[in-house]
Amino acid sequence: MIPGLLIPVNDGRTATVTPPTPHIPAIPGGILRLMRIGAHVDRPDPLNAAAARHADVVQFFLTDPQSFATPQPRDDTEAIRSSSVDVFIHAPYLINVATTNNRIRIPSRKLLLAHARAAADLGAAGLIVHGGHVGAGTSIEVGFDNWRKTFAYAADEGGFPVPILIENTAGGDNACARRLDALARLWEVVGPSGAGFCLDTCHAHAGGEPLLDLVDRVKAITGRVDLVHANNSRDPFDSGRDRHANLDKGQIDPELLVAVVRAANAPVVVETPGGADEQGADIAFLRDRLG
Numbered sequence: 095m096i097p098g099l100l101i102p103v104n105d106g107r108t109a110t111v112t113p114p115t116p117h118i119p120a121i122p123g124g125i126l127r128l129m130r131i132g133a134h135v136d137r138p139d140p141l142n143a144a145a146a147r148h149a150d151v152v153q154f155f156l157t158d159p160q161s162f163a164t165p166q167p168r169d170d171t172e173a174i175r176s177s178s179v180d181v182f183i184h185a186p187y188l189i190n191v192a193t194t195n196n197r198i199r200i201p202s203r204k205l206l207l208a209h210a211r212a213a214a215d216l217g218a219a220g221l222i223v224h225g226g227h228v229g230a231g232t233s234i235e236v237g238f239d240n241w242r243k244t245f246a247y248a249a250d251e252g253g254f255p256v257p258i259l260i261e262n263t264a265g266g267d268n269a270c271a272r273r274l275d276a277l278a279r280l281w282e283v284v285g286p287s288g289a290g291f292c293l294d295t296c297h298a299h300a301g302g303e304p305l306l307d308l309v310d311r312v313k314a315i316t317g318r319v320d321l322v323h324a325n326n327s328r329d330p331f332d333s334g335r336d337r338h339a340n341l342d343k344g345q346i347d348p349e350l351l352v353a354v355v356r357a358a359n360a361p362v363v364v365e366t367p368g369g370a371d372e373q374g375a376d377i378a379f380l381r382d383r384l385g
């Protein structure tokens with residue numbers, strides 16, 4: 095508890111008030127931490143992985159990300175729900191709700207809702223899903239309309255029980271959320287349904303969107319950034335390649351990454367290579383710069 099503070103009141107006397115206890119964990123050294131920073135970790139034991147990285151936030155997959163498997167109940171559900179660590183769930187990579195391929199789009203739509211329900215069971219703050227794409231020769235407008243149908247389907251089923259955070263992607267010519275002109279069209283469709291946005295710095299750089307002032311340009315479209323994926327990139331600007339690097343090791347100026355994180359003022363997850371040591375160093379790097 096923070097001890098009561100003496101504050102002056104209007105009639106000249108003083109009153110004792112007890113400020114609410116902040117729901118913000120103290121970092122070693124006792125300084126209050128305002129920005130929540132963490133990592134994408136393996137799914138078997140996310141809480142221990144968070145502890146090993148001194149993470150306030152974890153993100154993980156509920157299933158093999160290269161499968162259409164249905165999420166299963168977890169033994170650590172109560173531990174995760176009652177933990178002070180914030181949780182985000184990442185949907186499988188195979189999900190593509192935008193595609194015209196029925197054999198991908200329909201399972202994707204259903205699986206997105208199944209993952210959202212499983213994420214809600216864990217008390218997750220959101221479910222991250224890539225913006226998806228349509229095939230060559232197909233109008234991207236079809237992809238946007240398929241996003242509209244995804245939210246309509248979920249609404250018919252009772253709605254998504256956690257925020258759906260659509261993430262920008264690095265590659266492809268017909269991607270719904272690679273370039274900001276496409277994102278603007280997508281948001282006309284999904285914004286009114288309450289979609290959230292996850293900004294990945296590696297994907298923006300590799301996807302051809304300069305990071306300088308990017309948060310302002312994104313927020314002009316979406317009105318929000320709910321989560322930042324802070325990653326450096328092994329590849330050049332506009333390469334279309336999605337290969338993450340540790341924050342001080344890629345082609346993006348690390349200080350530009352810090353500037354994006356600061357401007358977004360949202361929780362941060364590093365999806366960088368390596369184990370607890372490497373990711374822990376990336377988290378520490380951000381805390382050090384943002385402190």
Ligand SMILES: [Zn+2]
Binds near residue numbers: 323365
């Ligand atoms: Zn990402």
